[in-house]
Amino acid sequence: MSSHPALRVLLLPVLAALLHAQPQSLARPGVTFQIFQFPADQIPRVDGNTDDWSMVPESYMIGTDQLMDTVHGRGTNIDRKDLDVRVKVGWVKGINRLYFLYEAYDNYWDFSRNDLHNDIFEVVVDGDLSGGPLIAQMHPNKDIPRWDAHFSMHGVHAQNYHIFTPAEGKDWALAWGCQPWIKELPYMNAAYKYNFKPGEAGRLTLEFWITPFDYASCDGPDRSVESKLWENKIIGLSWSILDYDDVNAKTHTGFWNLSHKQTMYGNASDLVAFRLMPLEPNLRKKLEAQWSFVVADMDRRLIAFTDRTVGQVTSWKWDFGDGTESTEQHPIHAYEKAGQYVVTLYVEGPAGKSRRAKVWDVTVK
The missing domain is CATH 2.60.40.10 (Immunoglobulins)
Incomplete structure (x- = not known):
């Protein structure tokens, strides 16, 4: 039997430091949200029911109080009689997926049109903390033609999902970039539960999972690389809620943002740190x-x-x-x-x- 303890002594502290290092370039320095680890035998079903999430402690819940309006100048002053949201994020060790439970109350659900005018839960994920612009409009080379930029980098190293809440008569999301295949099985799944009509108030439950990619090729999944997920890894993640309160309005009336930086939608350096947590002690x-x-x-x-x-x-x-x-x-x-x-x-x-x-x-x- 042969061993090399000196090599292990040198490498293990380095690896541990890398695992636990705090990212310095993300938004909201000093803030790291947690992603709950589901046991492998209790992976949540995507059916719009919240039963599978009952094991997730409330400490993992990210609510309205964490959001800021970065467009209309209302800061963190959100009227919860107008909009109130709760989000929990999960993962399963050995599977490169992020699971989401989105629960929201809105006093006016806007989803009757076929275009982008829709109440939206916008999620942006950077699975390897590569950072930097992820949409064509923010390409650092301003001389490159718009569509060349789109098909070379838009959504490639970090992905933006405009998730329609709810989606009726159209796809559940716009995968904003050159790779619409990431919003389809086997790379995602989604289910809604609600009982309101356009223009009414009510509560919505959205359950879904997505696959983050270090490289999401415009040519399709064969050339793409999924983000590897492991315990204590930190990823870049954020979301915003685009709230429409008038079907004829030209734009949304609220842009409630977890990052607190408006440009989170197109720059992965403006996302927030999230840590993939180990199993909770009672589940081990x-x-x-x-x-x-x-x-x-x-x-x-x-x-x-x-x-x-x-x-x-x-x-x-x-x-x-x-x-x-x-x-x-x-x-x-x-x-x-x-x-x-x-x-x-x-x-x-x-x-x-x-x-x-x-x-x-x-x-x-």
């Missing part, structure tokens, strides 16, 4: 053995194993499947012969014992 198993591995050097059949056990561990035992063992937490092992191996991690802690075997995942030549 007390002890569950988990592990992963990478091939460090196939020529030497060198495999690096990483303990990812959930819960407090006092002892580890690795069975590498070739007759050798290790009691290190993160061993590196060299296999003498090519083959397919059953590797098992046994752990013990205050909560008891647990094991995790993987059959033939570890294969060397």
Whole structure:
């Protein structure tokens, strides 16, 4: 058994610092909202019902009090008899999706027209904190033709969704950019629940998920790269509510903005920090053995194993499947012969014992 503890000692603090670093270029410095982690066996159904979200603590709720009107000069003075909203955001470890629950009361729901004149929940996401302009109108090269800018960068590194609330007789959203395919399955899903007509007051529930992209190609999904989501990662995210109160009005009467910067709709540097949270303590198993591995050097059949056990561990035992063992937490092992191996991690802690075997995942030549 071979190991390189010095390398791990050098790298782990660097990785930890990167994971927990606070972004400096986003709007609202010092503010980091939280994204709730759903257990893998309790992924919310997209059906417009809120039952699946009952496990999400109210501390994750982002309400009207966090919004600012950045167009009409009303600041944070929102009349909740006119508009009141509640938003919760979730994720599931291992799936590159962001789940949203949007609950809103409006004294006048405007959605009878076929164009952009519609009450809108506008969501902008930057999954890798790349920052910078994301719409053609803000392209830094002012000499580039408008449509060349559109088809080269609009929505590519960060995405803007104009979500119609509600949508009747048209798509649920405008994916503002050159890649309308991101607003369709298998990259999103959405469901509404409401019982009002255009011009009436009432409450709306919107449940949906989207897939953020580090690179959303104008040519389609085959050349695109999804944003990878992991615990404690910080992403850029914000939203605004475009509130119309007159079907004949030329523009909205409210632009209520979480970022507090008007340009959040087109510049990813003006979004807000959101952290992908670990499971809440009451949803975690007390002890569950988990592990992963990478091939460090196939020529030497060198495999690096990483303990990812959930819960407090006092002892580890690795069975590498070739007759050798290790009691290190993160061993590196060299296999003498090519083959397919059953590797098992046994752990013990205050909560008891647990094991995790993987059959033939570890294969060397």
